[in-house]
Amino acid sequence: DAGITQSPRHKVTETGTPVTLRCHQTENHRYMYWYRQDPGHGLRLIHYSYGVKDTDKGEVSDGYSVSRSKTEDFLLTLESATSSQTSVYFCAISDAGQYGYTFGSGTRLTVV
Amino acid sequence: GIQVEQSPPDLILQEGANSTLRCNFSDSVNNLQWFHQNPWGQLINLFYIPSGTKQNGRLSATTVATERYSLLYISSSQTTDSGVYFCAVPSSGSARQLTFGSGTQLTVLP
Numbered sequence: 001d002a003g004i005t006q007s008p009r010h011k012v013t014e015t016g017t018p019v020t021l022r023c024h025q026t027e028n029h030r031y032m033y034w035y036r037q038d039p040g041h042g043l044r045l046i047h048y049s050y051g052v053k054d055t056d057k058g059e060v061s062d063g064y065s066v067s068r069s070k071t072e073d074f075l076l077t078l079e080s081a082t083s084s085q086t087s088v089y090f091c092a093i094s095d096a097g098q099y100g101y102t103f104g105s106g107t108r109l110t111v112v
Numbered sequence: 113g114i115q116v117e118q119s120p121p122d123l124i125l126q127e128g129a130n131s132t133l134r135c136n137f138s139d140s141v142n143n144l145q146w147f148h149q150n151p152w153g154q155l156i157n158l159f160y161i162p163s164g165t166k167q168n169g170r171l172s173a174t175t176v177a178t179e180r181y182s183l184l185y186i187s188s189s190q191t192t193d194s195g196v197y198f199c200a201v202p203s204s205g206s207a208r209q210l211t212f213g214s215g216t217q218l219t220v221l222p
Contacts, residue, residue: 033209042198042212058209059113090155101145101200101210103155 003027006091006104013111019078021107023091025071031094032074033101034058034066036087043090049074081111114139116201118213125189125220133184133216135199142202144175144182145210149196158184158197189220 004025013019023032031050035043035058045058047066055066063085065077078085091104115138125131135144146158159166159173161182166173170189175182186193196215203209 035212040214042214043200044212045203045209048209059203059211088153092155100160101147101157103147103157106153106155 004091004093004102004104006089006107008107009105010108011110013081013109015082015111016080019081019109019111021076021089021091021109023074023076023093023104025074025093027093027095027102028071029093029095029102030071031096032068033092033094034064034074034076035090035092036060037090037106038087046076046089078109081109083111085109086111113203114141114201114211116199116211116213118197118199118216120216121214122217123219125218127189127191127220127222129189129220131186131189131218133186133197133218135182135184135213137180137182137199137201140180141177144177145200146173146182146184147198147200147212148193149198149215150192151195155198186218189218191220191222194218194220 007022033048034046044060049055049068067075089107092101117136119134143162149155161173161175163177170187172185198215200210200212203211
């Protein structure tokens with residue numbers, strides 16, 4: 001959907017290197033989320049944001065940090081990538097918290 | 113935290129058949145959403161349905177909040193219905209987050 005874009009779409013990185021994934025929205029939605037999707041686990045929340053500079057941890061936040069300096073951008077950083085962080089990462093936006101999520105197309109990250 | 117269980121985990125249908133997917137949740141909720149992930153990985157919001165029944169073309173959903181379950185009906189299935197169907201409910205202690213079930217993998221054969 002044109003209202004939310006993720007970059008990059010694919011990335012291969014080495015263990016121990018920092019990685020930043022970007023989520024950009026044009027909908028002016030208040031809430032933004034980062035999920036990871038792994039086989040057998042569905043989607044699990046990493047971090048979310050409820051406004052500029054307002055963020056909170058999700059279920060699987062260890063090893064990840066986030067930043068939101070503008071309404072439209074939500075960055076997910078892996079400070080030192082590990083093989084267990086190989087996954088597909090999805091960003092989502094919402095205009096009222098839990099209602100009407102819209103997901104980005106995902107970023108496939110491989111840590112070797 | 114709240115538990116969300118979906119059944120069946122896998123479902124294979126012939127084109128034109130009907131199907132019912134189930135979502136059980138362990139606590140009272142005021143919100144439930146159904147999503148479809150197509151074979152290319154894109155996640156699409158199908159329904160926001162905290163209670164009652166909604167219909168959208170060949171798809172309909174019913175949530176019985178008092179009994180803690182929701183059903184997704186797919187009628188006259190098409191190959192384009194293939195993919196994974198997820199239900200999601202608010203996480204315990206935080207109305208701002210959703211907890212997802214593990215999904216039902218649907219394959220519709222031509």
